[in-house]
Amino acid sequence: MHKILVFGMTENPGGVESFLYNYISEIDPGEFQFDFLCNSYEKIAYEDKLAERGCKMIHFIARSKNYKKYKQEIQTFFSKHGKEYECIWVNVCSLANIDYLKYAKKYGIPKRIIHSHNSKNMDSWLRGELHQLNRFVIQKYATDFWACSEAAVSWFYRDSLKDKAKVIHNAISTERMAYDPEKSLQLREKLGLQDAYIMGNVGRLHFQKNQEFLLKIFAQAVKKMPEARLVLVGQGEDEEKLKKLAAELGIEKYIYWAGVQKDICQWLSAFDLFVFPSRFEGAPIAALEAQANGLPILTSEQAVPEACVLNGNCRRLSLEEPMEKWVDELLKMAENAKREEQAVIQQNFVDGGYDIHTEVKKIEKLLCC
Incomplete structure (x- = not known):
């Protein structure tokens, strides 16, 4: 039995x-x-x-709440x-914060993996500065260097570590996320x-996810498509700011703020179109x-690289394009775009390297060696 300590889960x-739940659900609990x-x-x-x-689960206090008790x-x-x-x-x-790796080394955990899940700073200026400082010392505490994409490798690691870094695809169980018409209804x-024609977004209400832009293009689209509704799944620090913007745009009655949800598959199944204009x-x-x-899906090029476009009904636009082009594409997709067939989806994920059943075998080997 391989015993692994994991950090990265929040509320x-x-x-x-x-990502963690998808992989760990597929890894053999007997091993x-x-x-x-x-x-x-x-x-x-x-x-x-x-x-x-x-x-x-080993629960402890957050460093930001009580540093002495945390330590x-x-x-x-x-x-x-x-x-x-x-x-x-x-x-x-x-x-x-690389405290967990420092303590792991001090107290004898031999394999110490650092796994990057972003390609830009999405925190405060101070945390951004700490990130840059720790790039110079991370090799003292970690033994293995992983990242979710090549862009994440470039931001996280100095040149001396980039050749050692392994890209781990954020693979998905297509069966678990498959369209469920009963749940939708x-x-x-x-x-x-x-x-209604439901346009949906799932993500933290945060600058990175760019829901401000989404509200603006939806406000234009709903003028021509009054049956459209926008559903936002997630919470975050920008919630009040976004609700104020929705009021200013006069679209409050067209928006449903769903908050944090557990059954994401059900919400996706209820959507007709997924709009994903993240900045990164x-x-x-x-x-x-x-x-x-x-x-x-209508997504920004900045959010979804070409390698992550697996289905034929996914359309990418640059955030540098005029807003009118986004609105036109939104309306065009609402009129013409259809859901992909499940058998096609499954093969697309296997071919693209994002099928969890295939990718989990790779991560099992990396955790052991």
Whole structure:
């Protein structure tokens, strides 16, 4: 039994959390034991499902809330239990905090993986500066260097480490995310949107995800398509700002703010079109899940690289294009674009290297060696 300590799960079921859950759900629990370091006393995303697979959650206080207590709790855990693990797998969007790797090295965990999940700084200026400083020392504490994309490799690692870095695809279970007409009908009836054309977005309400732009193009589109509705799944620091913008644009009655949701497949199944105008992404899990569901997608080129366009009903536009072009494409796709067939989706994911059943075999080997 390989015992792996994992960091990267939070309370919010976002991209990193989905990535970890997707892979760990497919890895043989008879061969691997995964325990999770959780920097919150609250339940993490997928905690109940992970516990059913035998995973253990180690909850501690966040560094930002009580630094002294955080250090004490981390020190105590690693000093007592560090040598029980053969590997620590740290999944982060920046190198601002590498304490877990430092303690892992100090207390004898031999394999120490740092895994990059973003391609730009999405935190404060200070955390951005800490990230840049830690790029110079990360090789002292990590033994293995992973990233979700080539862009994430370039941002995370200095040139001396780039040749050592391994790109791990954010693979998806197409079966788990497959379109479910029954779930779609149930949710649309619950929302009172049986006859609406639903444009949807899944992601943290944050500058990176660019929902401000989405509201602006939707405000233009709904003038020509009054049956359209916009559903935003997620929470974040920009929520009040976005709601204020929606009021200014006069589109509040056309928007449903869904907040954090657990059954993303159901929400995707209820959508007619997925709109994804992110300014940047490490690897676009939300767009991959939408493709696994078969949804037509209008995305920014900055969010989804060509290699992640797996289905024929995914259209990319640059954010540098005029807003009018986005509105025209949105209306054109609403009129013509259809869901992809499940058999086609499955083959597309295998061919593209994003099928979880294929990719999980690779990660099992990397965790062991």
